Amino acid sequence: MKRFRIITFAAGSLLAASELARWWGNPRLVPLAFDEVLVGAGLALAALLTKRLGPSAIVAAWGAFCGLMLSLLVPTLDHLLHGPPKQSAGFYGVVLTAMLCLGLAALAHALASAREGRRAR
Numbered sequence: 001m002k003r004f005r006i007i008t009f010a011a012g013s014l015l016a017a018s019e020l021a022r023w024w025g026n027p028r029l030v031p032l033a034f035d036e037v038l039v040g041a042g043l044a045l046a047a048l049l050t051k052r053l054g055p056s057a058i059v060a061a062w063g064a065f066c067g068l069m070l071s072l073l074v075p076t077l078d079h080l081l082h083g084p085p086k087q088s089a090g091f092y093g094v095v096l097t098a099m100l101c102l103g104l105a106a107l108a109h110a111l112a113s114a115r116e117g118r119r120a121r
Helices: 002-023 029-048 056-082 089-120
Strands: none
Touching: 002 029, 002 056, 002 089, 029 056, 056 089
């Protein structure tokens, strides 16, 4: 579980840092990067507080990550398939799909870990 917590913390930190770097200096940073920064902070905090809160915090954080990736992927695929053309829609579609797959795998692992923890009690 320790390795998974490290991966969760790294994923959350990278998500938040990448969005801050992407929008830094732009006055639209607050509305456009808020969701990614919030989910990234949630992942990082869940990883840090797992011993106190249990595995449910990581499950919830990875669930929020998957929801965010899905909410970003659907409009990107809509632009790609039905237009109007959006610059880099193909690239973002591939990246968001990969991130959603990573999130679903992490969510499945977190759920399995939570079930194992319940059985051990």
